[in-house]
Amino acid sequence: MALATTENITSLAHQDAGGSFGPAVALSCRECGARYDLGPSFACIECFGPLEIAYDFGRVTREQIAEGPANIWRYRSLLPVPADVATKPNMAPGWTKLVNARNLARELGIRSLHVKDDSGNPTHSFKDRVVAIAVEAARTFGFHTLSCSSTGNLAGAVAAAAARAGLDSCVFIPSNLEQAKIVMASVYGGRLVGIEGTYDDVNRFCSELIGDELGEKWGFVNVNLRPYYAEGSKTLAYEIAEQLGWRIPDQIIVPVASGSQLTKIDKGFKELIRLGLVEDTPYKIFAAQAEGCSPVSAAYKAGHDVIRPVKPDTIAKSLAIGNPADGPYVLDIARRTGGAVEDVTDAEIVDAIRLLARTEGVFAETAGGVTVGVLRKLVASGTLDPDAETVVLNTGDGLKTLDAVASEARPTAVIRPSLDAFRAAIA
Amino acid sequence: MALATTENITSLAHQDAGGSFGPAVALSCRECGARYDLGPSFACIECFGPLEIAYDFGRVTREQIAEGPANIWRYRSLLPVPADVATKPNMAPGWTKLVNARNLARELGIRSLHVKDDSGNPTHSFKDRVVAIAVEAARTFGFHTLSCSSTGNLAGAVAAAAARAGLDSCVFIPSNLEQAKIVMASVYGGRLVGIEGTYDDVNRFCSELIGDELGEKWGFVNVNLRPYYAEGSKTLAYEIAEQLGWRIPDQIIVPVASGSQLTKIDKGFKELIRLGLVEDTPYKIFAAQAEGCSPVSAAYKAGHDVIRPVKPDTIAKSLAIGNPADGPYVLDIARRTGGAVEDVTDAEIVDAIRLLARTEGVFAETAGGVTVGVLRKLVASGTLDPDAETVVLNTGDGLKTLDAVASEARPTAVIRPSLDAFRAAIA
Incomplete structure (x- = not known):
């Protein structure tokens, strides 16, 4: 390296x-x-x-931000990007919906609940946010190829963003990913390479490649561009606060893969407070993992400061990072803010996907099942305050993880086109 | 009926x-x-x-609209909805991106081209726009069940919107639809009924059902709520004009299934002109069909005023309406505005999906392949003016029609995680 x-x-x-x-x-x-x-x-x-x-930061006001576009570039004065970034060919992600989840709140017995629904991004995951910042850095550093290791969502986001920006791309994924993610990552015309192994194997391979002449002039969004890339996650914090009327929620549930997103949401909230854009109110950050890949949750429950890597085995493939780089920071933040780290089984993930779809019309990918499942578990255990204002993240789209629900989400009936057949079917 | x-x-x-x-x-x-x-x-x-x-309409100003939310409710003073519609539980669709398609324009030899990308809607098709209006009408009329016949996209939009609004849903589809659309339409927990037959069979069945006591208190969004529902498509015209800086494009390419969307885009432009919100400049509307379901294109080319119904056979299933209700109006509008009606083969649809993805990072469903394919064909034939400002619609999402590109959108290579294997693969 x-x-x-x-x-x-x-x-x-x-x-x-x-x-x-x-x-x-x-x-x-x-x-x-x-x-x-x-x-x-x-x-x-x-x-x-x-x-x-x-x-x-210079002086940044709510009014300046509100005058900006309906995407992350409204926060350009808080990001490592040029002032004219909104005029460049990029995916302009963000400003996704903060859904007032009245039905789900009622069903769970929570007073106020919002779903930050990042399936509305251009390639339907939060990864468009981080990649958009990395693309600007790649341009500035003169890189001709955009690359990454990915559990799937990032692959599509990088390939699409490179196409729009006029850069080449070469993306590396575990070869056993969901078909939707494979098709999506290759349809944009860049190179897509499947690696026989886990995400952690893919990641190690990329670290080798970046030290090799093969990888010269390549911007690996989550390696040599990582400091820029990671800042994109701050925009989730900014948007949530602005969409709540410039207020930080009391509680937020965030999924953990590498842990980077969670640390940047914390950083984003702190910046808003420091700049006087929101009141300095306390907030608790809860971290959510899938039981089949829960190294941070395991450390939290055992009271450890060190994360012991695991070999992932879960349907939540976008969170399947067995050796999460920012895991220790996640532990720190959950403990410091009074939050917690919790995990749910694959069956609980599927149940939670269906619960969110049935109550709010939001079809989440497995990572959204993880956060909503953890939300339900934390309410049931009394860990989460049902009277406090709560936000739960959905970071991806159900269309990319259809297999998780395909066996249960099927037609009620298949009939001939006749009223008699319909009567018989619904009887 | x-x-x-x-x-x-x-x-x-x-x-x-x-x-x-x-x-x-x-x-x-x-x-x-x-x-x-x-x-x-x-x-x-x-x-x-x-x-x-x-x-x-009362007096409507650009400023009033600009102060509204980043969804179709910014145009509530131009729609059959209550003034407080934005506060109700609905999907709040719209305000999707108008992508400045610089790369695609360059490749096609067009001066100025934008893609109106409706894959950014909540269930990733333009249908969220029309359903949102129908939901408000259903509430007002006291209907307890939201229903529709659908070629797939509408099914998901209705099921999701009903879930959010707290209404029951019962949705009818041809039983041979793409798996992604079937899973999506059923995951929201309403009833989904597959009909053995074409979309036109499903439609006839719904017309029977609506006259039967079984369908009492049911709002069929595209039958008894159709006048309200159809108005949702006007918002495409409003958004395109506002996003261009309050200007109507010279040329626009619109897909044709029933033809309703195209007629409402025309209506929307005319309203903007009448209200003084845009200058009264001429515009040409081009209609796009798949060759395997091209009754309107066939009538246009033959110089007929009457549409002869066809039995659809195309990968563009969301456009597979063989007996389009608004077909004659589409002919009128294409002729009156100086546009045209054109169709493309399934192979041209797949090529166009990949062209749009490769140049702009937009992954369209087959309907988007139809419009982009027709755009390319119209430029090649000299029918479309390459120097005029052009907008092409993408009305849906590639993730819902993966099979169309799956055989071609595959990994470049699958390798072991080693630099030698990578060297060999890219050699």
Whole structure:
């Protein structure tokens, strides 16, 4: 794995004096705080900790944001992107619906519940958010190929975004993914490579590739572009707060794969408070995993600080990361905010998908079954306050994981076109 | 089929003195102009012509609209819905992206091309627009069950909208639809009935059912609620004009199933002109069909005014209506505006799906392949002006018609996780 050096970072940043990164001013190590110029780097050369974007935000007002477009670029002054990002060819994701889930709330006995439904994004998962930021970084760094390791949703998001942006793409997935995700990842005309192994195998392979000459001038959105990419998840926090009328919810349930999304939602809420865009009210972040891939939940329940990697075995393939990079941070945040980490079985996931569809008309992928299933479990156990304002995330689309519900979601009857046949069928 | 009588319409309208239909004031016969009070009626008792909504619009300004929500309810003052419709539990569809298709334009040699991408709607087709209007009418008329005949997309839209609205649903489809559409239509927990036959068989069956006591208190969105339902398609015209900066495009390519959508887009443009919301500039409407179900295109090419019904045989199942109710109006509009009607083969549909995906990162269902394929054909034949501002509609989502591209959209390679294997695969 090629580590960043101060030299090559500086030279890249100098090529880009035009403010391509907006309010972003540096990369900063999450562990030791060392700072670096903005570049395609992801690990601290002092302590090997992950690098994050550091900002110098100017004055940002609710009015400025409200005047922006109905996508994540309304928050461009809070993201590492140029001021004119909205005019460039990109997928313009975000500003997905915050569904007031009255029926589901009633059924679960919760006072106020909203579903943040990211199936409304261009390729129908939250991944469009993170990829959109990575594409801008890739342009700035002069990369010609966009790449990633993916459990499926990211593959489609990268391939589509590269097509729109006029970049090549080469995407790596475990070869056993759902057919819908495979077709979607290849229809955009880039290269799609199936790897015989788990997501963690795919990820290790990409780390090798990035150090090899084969991977030169490649932007791996979740490796060498990761600091930029990961910031896209902050927009979930911004949108939820703005859509609630500039208020942070009391409780939020977030799915955990690598854990990055959850840490960035926390970062997003903290930024809104610091900038005075919302009141400084307490919030609890709950993390949701599938039992068949629950290393963070297991550590939380055992009171450990260290995550023991697992080999995933769950229908929630988009969350099937057995060795989650940001797992320890998820534990920290759940504990610090007074939340929790919980997991649900595959059967509970399917039940939750059907519950959400039946009550709210939202057809979630398995990851949405995980969050809604965990929500139900947390209410039942008394861990979640039913009187507090609650938001649950649906990060993907049921059309991509049809097999999870196909055996149960079938026609009531198949009949000849006659009233008698219909009478007989509904009798 | 139960025809409307002035008596029963009046009594229903009287139950609703609260302005449930906003600016709508009457039903009006498209053929003879006879007017009726607003009710669950769809055919003129004088001449059997189709009934449409008549309005008394007040003053409507761009500013009022811009202040509305990012969904079709921003146009509530132009639709038969109550003023507080945005606060009710509905799917809030619309305000989908108008994609500036720079890459596709370049490839086709067109100066300015936009794709109106309705795959971004809640159930990923334009049907959410029409169903949302029908749901409000169903509430007002006291119907407890929402129903429809469907080629697939409408089934999912009705089932989802009924779930959100707290209504029962019973949806009828041809039993041979794509699996994704069947699963989606049943996952929301309503009744789904497969009919052995074509869409036209399903439609005839529903017409019988609506006259039977079995169908009492049922709102068939595309039969007895059709005048309300159909108005939802006007929002496509409104959004395209507003997203272009309050301007009507010179040319637009619209898919034709029943033909209703195309007639309502024309109606929408005309309303915008009449209300002074856009300049009165000429526009051409082009209609697109699949060769395997092209009764309107056949009539257009033969110079006929009458549509001869066909038995559909095409992969574009969402357009497979062999006896299109609004076909004659489509002919009128294409001829009056200087447009045309054209069709493409199944192979051209698949090519066009892949072309749109590769150039713009938009994965369309077969209906989108039809419009983009027809666009390409019209440019090649010189029928379409490559220097005029052009909009092409994508009305649905590729995830629902995976089989159309599955044999061609596959991984480039499947390998072991090693650099050597990758080198060999890309050599």
